[in-house]
Amino acid sequence: xxxxxxTQPGMFVQEKxxxxxxxxxxxxDPSYGxxxxxQPSSGEMIFLIYQGSYDQQNATEGRYSLNFQxxxxxxxxxxxxxxxxxxxxxxxxxxxxxxxxxxxxxxxRLSVLP
Amino acid sequence: DVKVTQSSRYLVKxxxxxxxxxxxxxxxxxxxxxxxxxxxxxxxxxxxxYDVKMKEKGDIPEGYSVSREKKERFSLILESASTNQTxxxxxxxxxxxxxxxxxxxxSGTQLSVL
Numbered sequence: 001x002x003x004x005x006x007t008q009p010g011m012f013v014q015e016k017x018x019x020x021x022x023x024x025x026x027x028x029d030p031s032y033g034x035x036x037x038x039q040p041s042s043g044e045m046i047f048l049i050y051q052g053s054y055d056q057q058n059a060t061e062g063r064y065s066l067n068f069q070x071x072x073x074x075x076x077x078x079x080x081x082x083x084x085x086x087x088x089x090x091x092x093x094x095x096x097x098x099x100x101x102x103x104x105x106x107x108x109r110l111s112v113l114p
Numbered sequence: 115d116v117k118v119t120q121s122s123r124y125l126v127k128x129x130x131x132x133x134x135x136x137x138x139x140x141x142x143x144x145x146x147x148x149x150x151x152x153x154x155x156x157x158x159x160x161x162x163x164y165d166v167k168m169k170e171k172g173d174i175p176e177g178y179s180v181s182r183e184k185k186e187r188f189s190l191i192l193e194s195a196s197t198n199q200t201x202x203x204x205x206x207x208x209x210x211x212x213x214x215x216x217x218x219x220x221s222g223t224q225l226s227v228l
Contacts, residue, residue: 035216043222044221045204045217098164099145100210101170101172102206104157105156
């Protein structure tokens with residue numbers, strides 16, 4: 001069975017600084033996808049970034065990058081130059097090769113301080 | 115604009131009532147999912163469906179059933195609602211693409227069972 005662990009229930013970061021949100025995963029499948037989603041107080045789920053298990057390069061999307069360490073089964077999200085609007089819940093998730101068994105971690109609440 | 119629509123934003127029901135949560139997507143997606151979201155537990159997968167009339171149990175299917183008679187519609191059914199089913203319910207859809215395809219989410223239904 002697939003499992004996602006996020007060990008940081010809450011994080012604080014100063015505006016304009018970088019922050020890393022931790023995510024470890026467990027799966028026996030050789031092929032899988034890793035995702036990060038943001039959920040602001042409005043409740044909508046916003047897709048941020050994707051990493052495939054066979055991708056050689058770490059994924060980047062604007063200020064978001066995914067630090068993928070396959071041997072350690074970790075997929076940490078790095079947010080550079082934090083903004084006040086980055087304050088939200090962040091969820092790490094993974095899917096199987098068919099995009100079907102899509103599981104989420106418990107989330108990390110990020111608070112950006114002015 | 116792509117859309118996943120959940121029929122109700124807020125719902126209040128009595129213990130023992132049969133509850134239907136409806137979800138419709140307009141993207142012709144094969145995969146559809148139902149999650150419940152509780153503080154500190156993240157999103158937990160209840161059921162998913164990868165085709166019409168096909169369904170698979172997720173991590174917490176007890177007390178729930180689902181129906182997918184048409185490709186665009188995926189219903190979650192609480193046969194006899196209980197207070198421990200008070201939660202935010204999120205519907206999502208995706209198209210299978212070797213696990214690369216992100217989920218598109220509805221805006222959620224906050225269900226209160228009294």
